[in-house]
Amino acid sequence: MNDGFVAVVLAAGKGTRMKSAVPKVLHPICGQPMLHYPLEAARLAGFKQLKVVIGHQAEQVSETFTAGDITWIKQSDQLGTGHALMCAADSLRGYSGALLLLCGDVPLIQPETLKRLQEYHSRQQAAVTVLTAQMPNPTGYGRIIRDGEQILQIVEERDADEQQRQVTEINTGTYLFDATFVLSALKGLNKNNSQREYYLTDVVAAAVAAGEKTRALCVDDPTEVMGINDRCQLAEAEVLMRWKINADLMFGGVSMPDPTTVYIDDGVEIGVDTTLQPNVHLHGKTTIGKNCIIETGVVIVDSQIADGVHLKAGSAIEEAQIGPDCKVGPMAHLRPGTVLTGNNKIGNFVEMKKSVLGEKSQASHLTYIGDSEVGKNVNFGCGTITCNYDGVNKHKTTVEDDVFVGSDCQFVAPVTIGRNSLIAAGSTITKDVPADSLALSRTEQKNIAGWRLRKQQKTNK
Numbered sequence: 001m002n003d004g005f006v007a008v009v010l011a012a013g014k015g016t017r018m019k020s021a022v023p024k025v026l027h028p029i030c031g032q033p034m035l036h037y038p039l040e041a042a043r044l045a046g047f048k049q050l051k052v053v054i055g056h057q058a059e060q061v062s063e064t065f066t067a068g069d070i071t072w073i074k075q076s077d078q079l080g081t082g083h084a085l086m087c088a089a090d091s092l093r094g095y096s097g098a099l100l101l102l103c104g105d106v107p108l109i110q111p112e113t114l115k116r117l118q119e120y121h122s123r124q125q126a127a128v129t130v131l132t133a134q135m136p137n138p139t140g141y142g143r144i145i146r147d148g149e150q151i152l153q154i155v156e157e158r159d160a161d162e163q164q165r166q167v168t169e170i171n172t173g174t175y176l177f178d179a180t181f182v183l184s185a186l187k188g189l190n191k192n193n194s195q196r197e198y199y200l201t202d203v204v205a206a207a208v209a210a211g212e213k214t215r216a217l218c219v220d221d222p223t224e225v226m227g228i229n230d231r232c233q234l235a236e237a238e239v240l241m242r243w244k245i246n247a248d249l250m251f252g253g254v255s256m257p258d259p260t261t262v263y264i265d266d267g268v269e270i271g272v273d274t275t276l277q278p279n280v281h282l283h284g285k286t287t288i289g290k291n292c293i294i295e296t297g298v299v300i301v302d303s304q305i306a307d308g309v310h311l312k313a314g315s316a317i318e319e320a321q322i323g324p325d326c327k328v329g330p331m332a333h334l335r336p337g338t339v340l341t342g343n344n345k346i347g348n349f350v351e352m353k354k355s356v357l358g359e360k361s362q363a364s365h366l367t368y369i370g371d372s373e374v375g376k377n378v379n380f381g382c383g384t385i386t387c388n389y390d391g392v393n394k395h396k397t398t399v400e401d402d403v404f405v406g407s408d409c410q411f412v413a414p415v416t417i418g419r420n421s422l423i424a425a426g427s428t429i430t431k432d433v434p435a436d437s438l439a440l441s442r443t444e445q446k447n448i449a450g451w452r453l454r455k456q457q458k459t460n461k
Contacts, residue, residue, distance in 0.1 A: 005097055005118075006179070007047035010084045011035050011104030012055030012075040017230040023057045025104040026064055027234055030241045031265025031283055033064055034228060037107035037241075043069070044111035045118065047100050051091055053084045080197030081173070082189045089183055098122070099179040101200070105228045107237055109174065113219055120217045121176040127212035128182070128204055130154070131174035133222040141170035142201060144216055151214040154201040169218065171201065172225035181212060241266070271307065295329070303334075306342070320352075323359075341376075355386075358401065371413065372397040381407035381425060388413045400435070 015024025025035035039050055048069060054061045055075040062072045075087045085101065092099070098118055102109065113131070121129035130151060132144050142154045143164050154171045155164050185206040189198045207214045219225055228234050245266060246259040253272030256262050261278040264270075268282045271290030276282075281299045288294070289307035298311045301318040305311070309322050312329030320334040323342030328334065332346045337354030345362035346352065352363075355372040363369060363380035371388040373396065384405050386397040395413035399405075403417050406425030417423065418435035427441040 005047045005100070006049040006051065006092065006095055007042040007100040007102060008085060008088050008092075009035070009038055009042070009050065009052045009102045009104050010081060011061060012053050012058075012078055012084055013105070014056040014078075015105070015229070018234070019231075023061050024228070026061060027228070029107050029234065029238050029266075030245060031267070034107045034234075034237075035061070035065070035104045036266075038102045038104055038109055039065070039067075039070070041109045041111045041114055042100060042102060045100075045114035047114070051088050052104070053087055079191070080195065081200035082186065082198030082202060085182070085200060086186050086189075086198065089186060092179060092183060096178075096180045099177040099182060101173075101175045101177065103173045103227060106173065106225055107228065108224045108226060108240060110224055113224060114174075117174070117176055117217050121215065124149075124213055124215045126176075126215040127178045127207045127210075129176040129215045129217060130204070131172045131176075131219055131225065132169050132216045133172050133219045133225050134168050135170050135222060136168060138165075138168050138170045143167040144169040144171060146216070149215055150208075151204055151216050152208055154204050156199075156201070169216070172219065173227070174225065175200070177203070181207065181210075185210075289324070298329070369397075371395065372399065374399045375401035375403070375419065377401055378403045378405070380405045381409065383408040384411075385409075386411045386413060 011025045013024060018024050018027065026033045042050060050069050051071045051073055053073045053075050055078055058074055071091055073088050073091060075084050098121060100114065117129060117131055135141060140157060142156045143160055144167065145152045145155055145164060157165065182203055185203045188206055189202050191198055193199065204214050223240055226233065226237065228237055242263065245264050246256060246262055249270055250256060250259065254270045255275040258278045262276050263281045265283045269287040271288060273290055274288055274292040276294045277296045279297050280294050283300065284302035286300050286303050288305040289309065291308050292305060293310045295311060295313040297314040299316045303317050303320045305322045306324040308325040310327045314331040315329035317334045319336035320338035322328065322340045325342060326340045326344045328346045329348065331348050333351040335353035338352040339356040340346065341357060341359045343360045344357050345364060347364035349365060350363045350367045353370040355369045355374065357374045358376035358378065360376055361374050361378040365382050367380050367384045368386060370386050371394050372386050378399050387410050388394050388397065397411045397413045398416040400417060400419035402420040405423045408426050409423050410428045412428065412430045415429055416432045418433050418437065420435055421433050421437045421439060423429060424438065424440040427439060429439055429441060433439040
C-alpha cells in the first residue's frame with residue numbers, strides 16, 4: 001500500500017455523556033488514550049498521513065500526541081461530520097488518492113479490517129465505500145439502504161420509515177472515499193435537516209445522483225466498530241481490549257490461570273513460559289522476560305523484569321529494573337530508580353528507592369534502602385534503615401562487596417561501608433567503616449540485679 005494514503009480522524013466532539021472534564025478521546029483504555037487506537041490502526045493499515053480534526057479542548061488533545069505524522073485541524077464549531085471533513089479540505093488540496101475517514105471514539109477497529117476495506121474499495125473502483133455492520137438491535141444507528149451492491153442511501157433512524165427501521169445493516173461511521181470526488185461533493189452539502197448540521201451521509205446520496213459507484217463492506221465482528229459515548233461503553237471496550245491483549249499473549253506462550261482478572265496495558269511485552277496469576281496489573285512501558293512467575297496482586301509500572309524472576313504476592317514495582325533470577329516479596333515495594341543486578345532476594349516489607357543492589361545481595365525483610373549503592377554478596381539484616389534524608393537534602397549510602405549487616409541497624413548518610421566488614425546488630429553508623437572491620441555502635445549494657453522484684457514489692461504495698 002502506498003505510504004501516501006491519507007486518513008482523517010474525527011475527534012472534535014465534547015462527549016457530554018461521559019460527564020467528564022477530560023475530552024472523550026483522551027479517556028484511557030488499557031493504558032492508552034482512546035484516540036491512540038484508531039490512529040494506530042490507520043498507521044498499520046498503511047495510511048501514513050494522519051489528519052485529526054479537533055475542537056473541544058483541542059490543545060489538551062494535540063499535546064497528548066507528539067507523533068510527527070499527525071496534522072491537527074481545528075473545528076471551532078461542531079456542525080456535523082460533513083463539516084468536520086470540510087475543515088480538513090484545505091489540507092487535502094491536490095490529494096487524489098484513497099481517503100479514509102475514522103471516528104476517534106471507535107477504539108476497537110482493527111488494521112486488518114481497514115486493509116480489507118481499502119482493497120475492496122480499490123477493486124470496486126468506488127467513489128464511496130462504507131464500512132457497515134449487522135446489528136441484531138440496530139436502534140440508534142443509520143440504516144444502509146441497498147440495491148444489490150450499490151448503496152442507495154444511508155437513512156438516520158429519526159428519518160427512517162417503518163420498513164427502513166427493519167434493516168439491520170448499519171453505518172459504522174467509517175468510510176473510504178475517492179478524495180477528488182468527496183472534496184467536490186462537500187461543496188454541495190447543506191444543513192437542511194432537523195439537526196441543522198452537514199451530514200457526511202449526504203455524500204452517498206450525491207454519489208448516487210452523480211452515477212458513481214457506492215459500496216459497503218460489512219465488518220466480520222460488530223464489536224470492532226462500537227462507539228464510546230459513556231462510561232459503561234468505555235468499560236465494555238476495556239474488557240474487550242483486555243481480552244484481546246491477554247489472548248494474544250497466551251497464544252504467544254504466556255500462562256494465565258484466570259485471564260479475566262489480569263490487567264495488562266497495550267504495549268506491555270512478556271516472554272514465553274511466564275505465568276501471571278490472578279489480579280496482576282502490568283502498566284506502561286513494562287517488559288517481562290521468560291520463565292517468570294508473577295503472583296497474585298503484583299502491580300508493575302514502567303519497569304523491566306529479566307528472565308527467571310519470581311515476584312511474590314502483593315508487591316508493587318515502579319520504574320525499576322530487576323535482573324535475572326531475582327526473588328521479590330511478598331509485599332515488597334520497589335520505587336523509581338531501583339536496580340537489582342541479578343540473583344537478589346528482596347523479602348517481605350522491604351522498600352527500595354533510587355538504589356542499585358549488586359549480584360546476590362539480599363534484604364530478606366522489614367528493611368528500607370534508599371539512595372544507595374550496594375555491592376555484591378551483601379546481606380541486610382531485618383530492620384535495617386538507610387537514613388538518607390536530613391530534612392533538607394538526600395544523601396548517599398555506599399555499601400561495598402561482602403558486607404554483613406546485622407538486624408536493626410541504621411546508616412546515617414552520607415556514609416561508606418568498606419568491603420568485607422560486619423555491622424553488629426543494633427548499631428547506628430554515622431562514620432565510614434574501613435574494609436574488613438567490625439563496626440559496633442551501642443551503649444554499654446547495664447544489668448541492675450533485683451530491680452524488677454523491688455519495683456513489684458513497692459507497687460504491692
